[in-house]
Amino acid sequence: MAGVSVQPGTAAPPQPVHARHVADDPRAVLARPLAATSLLDAVKDLRRDVEATSFPLDLPGTEPARLSRVRLVDQLGEHLIPRLTQLSAPAVVVIAGSTGAGKSTLVNSLVGAEVSAAGVLRPTTRRPVLVHHPLDAELVAHLPMLDAVDVVQSELVPRGVTMLDAPDLDSVLESNRDQAHRLLEAADLWLFVTTAARYGDALPWRVLEAAVQRGASIAMVLNRVPPASLPTVRGDLLERLRGHGMEGSPLFVVPDLGPHEGLLDPAVVAPVQRWLTNLAGPDRSRTVIARTLRGAFAALRPWVDELADAVQDQVDAAAGIATALDVAVAAPAEAAQASLRAGAVADGAVRARWAALTAPGAPLAGLVRGSGRVPGSARDAAARASATEPLVDELRRATAAALAAAGGRAEDALAAVLDGPDAPQGAASVRTAWDRRAARDDRGRTAERLAREWTSQGERTVRAALSSASSAGSAASGAAGASGDGAARDDKRTAKRRRQAEKAVGVDTLGAIALAGAAGVDDASALLRALLGDAVADRAVATLRDDLLARVPAVVGPERATAAAPLEHEDLAEDAPSRLRLRLAVLKGLT
Numbered sequence: 001m002a003g004v005s006v007q008p009g010t011a012a013p014p015q016p017v018h019a020r021h022v023a024d025d026p027r028a029v030l031a032r033p034l035a036a037t038s039l040l041d042a043v044k045d046l047r048r049d050v051e052a053t054s055f056p057l058d059l060p061g062t063e064p065a066r067l068s069r070v071r072l073v074d075q076l077g078e079h080l081i082p083r084l085t086q087l088s089a090p091a092v093v094v095i096a097g098s099t100g101a102g103k104s105t106l107v108n109s110l111v112g113a114e115v116s117a118a119g120v121l122r123p124t125t126r127r128p129v130l131v132h133h134p135l136d137a138e139l140v141a142h143l144p145m146l147d148a149v150d151v152v153q154s155e156l157v158p159r160g161v162t163m164l165d166a167p168d169l170d171s172v173l174e175s176n177r178d179q180a181h182r183l184l185e186a187a188d189l190w191l192f193v194t195t196a197a198r199y200g201d202a203l204p205w206r207v208l209e210a211a212v213q214r215g216a217s218i219a220m221v222l223n224r225v226p227p228a229s230l231p232t233v234r235g236d237l238l239e240r241l242r243g244h245g246m247e248g249s250p251l252f253v254v255p256d257l258g259p260h261e262g263l264l265d266p267a268v269v270a271p272v273q274r275w276l277t278n279l280a281g282p283d284r285s286r287t288v289i290a291r292t293l294r295g296a297f298a299a300l301r302p303w304v305d306e307l308a309d310a311v312q313d314q315v316d317a318a319a320g321i322a323t324a325l326d327v328a329v330a331a332p333a334e335a336a337q338a339s340l341r342a343g344a345v346a347d348g349a350v351r352a353r354w355a356a357l358t359a360p361g362a363p364l365a366g367l368v369r370g371s372g373r374v375p376g377s378a379r380d381a382a383a384r385a386s387a388t389e390p391l392v393d394e395l396r397r398a399t400a401a402a403l404a405a406a407g408g409r410a411e412d413a414l415a416a417v418l419d420g421p422d423a424p425q426g427a428a429s430v431r432t433a434w435d436r437r438a439a440r441d442d443r444g445r446t447a448e449r450l451a452r453e454w455t456s457q458g459e460r461t462v463r464a465a466l467s468s469a470s471s472a473g474s475a476a477s478g479a480a481g482a483s484g485d486g487a488a489r490d491d492k493r494t495a496k497r498r499r500q501a502e503k504a505v506g507v508d509t510l511g512a513i514a515l516a517g518a519a520g521v522d523d524a525s526a527l528l529r530a531l532l533g534d535a536v537a538d539r540a541v542a543t544l545r546d547d548l549l550a551r552v553p554a555v556v557g558p559e560r561a562t563a564a565a566p567l568e569h570e571d572l573a574e575d576a577p578s579r580l581r582l583r584l585a586v587l588k589g590l591t
């Protein structure tokens, strides 16, 4: 079987007759699915990110940015994305023509397989068949006529094109089924198949004219032309095309070579195949999309940039507020530590309890005799331990109160910064979202926990001080033995008294005394020195005092954190503005 011929007996390459280039018709140049999809995806991504962008802080200029964001989401979602989706849909090429013209045979031959029933027995094509490339499945899914067709996939259909073997025109028009009409109206291109015998039929021309009026492109396949009559028939057909305003349409000629069943020779349909491939040409379709949407994309850039700038303002403001909050709590934290160092915990109930415990005849009275001996037995130690329990309770209560007060002053300072005349931009939004009640509830619990932890360190700290002194002491006594030094003898006496105190007073009670000393009861520190020696007593008291001061940040920090919680927003994160800018860059690269 010979290829498509333009002139019988010439070796002219099989080219369609063109009066006008198909590519000039924007309707004829449809999207390349890959590029179109990525462009569509890029715009969808942008829309999603723009929609997700919030402006948590009220700044000057935030309100216009919020409105602009809403309008941009609308513009993208209601206009650009539908338009892009439309442009990205594959071109629907409907194969139309009179019954028996060879439509189904042409479709089958183009895809190299019998996807649509063909034959002499009528009717053959009862339900339209839509053929597309497997990779276009997702885009094809958006086509409006899917419920009315059988869908077949073929690798031989160029991407970006779907072929629809429609029911015979005559039967479509007779049945006047809405579905069939919708099908034909959805077509972007008509590949009109006619024969030397049928091209004069009036009905197909009426249908074609209506398609041209709707803006569809037309190409003609003149099928089964006896070589002898080709010049006449071809001339006639071109005349008719001109008469119906279709002079620009390509014309393919398939010569008749006698009775035929099954697929046509691939060479015969190659020009039609090339035309289809050309139709789906990748770069051109991308250019068409870009050209069609150039105005929209150009408007998008400054718009998105503006939003990204507004997000940047939010991020900058958040950083400013965070710094202001840091500064706000620094002074109350330092003041709280200074007052703890000055003995705030000891004032009031603690000092009164100490006085009661050390009054003449009370459990801690006369612990140190003039001789330096520590009076008492292990039984006395147990009695003293239970007697000092109320002292530890009092210390815990006073410590909790002091720490809670530090938290309260931190809250006041935070409020002053967020409310004050020099409040940083956006502070009002943070202030509104700040859950002060929750902070207060937590504060009491936190302060009590910290106080309990601190008082539980008394005994442990004394034990640690004693054990480090005894290991240092045994090292020192070795040296003293050799030199007979007086200070070493003193150390020996101190160490002996320490051991006595440990046994007779008990580490529990020593811990309570050390806590009282660290809290600021100077008499307690003095007693501890008398019992344990200056070095060990001072070490224990200093350790406990440092421990107490170190708990201030644990109560002030959460105050700041609660106030700053509204800043923990992903749109206030440092990289927030770059998200939108990145989307814009991707889009720029695609258009």
Ligand SMILES: Nc1nc2c(ncn2[C@@H]2O[C@H](COP(=O)(O)OP(=O)(O)O)[C@@H](O)[C@H]2O)c(=O)[nH]1
Residues within 6 Å of the ligand: 097, 098, 099, 100, 101, 102, 103, 104, 105, 106, 117, 118, 119, 120, 124, 125, 168, 223, 224, 254, 256, 257, 258, 259, 260, 261, 262, 264
């Ligand atoms: N000789 C010849 N027969 C053809 C050609 N195209 C189709 N036919 C035959 O014409 C008959 C009708 O073809 P079919 O594809 O079913 O036409 P449709 O009704 O337009 O789909 C079938 O028997 C085909 O084998 C062709 O190019 N040459």
Ligand SMILES: [Mg+2]
Residues within 6 Å of the ligand: 103, 104, 105, 117, 118, 124, 125
């Ligand atoms: Mg058919």
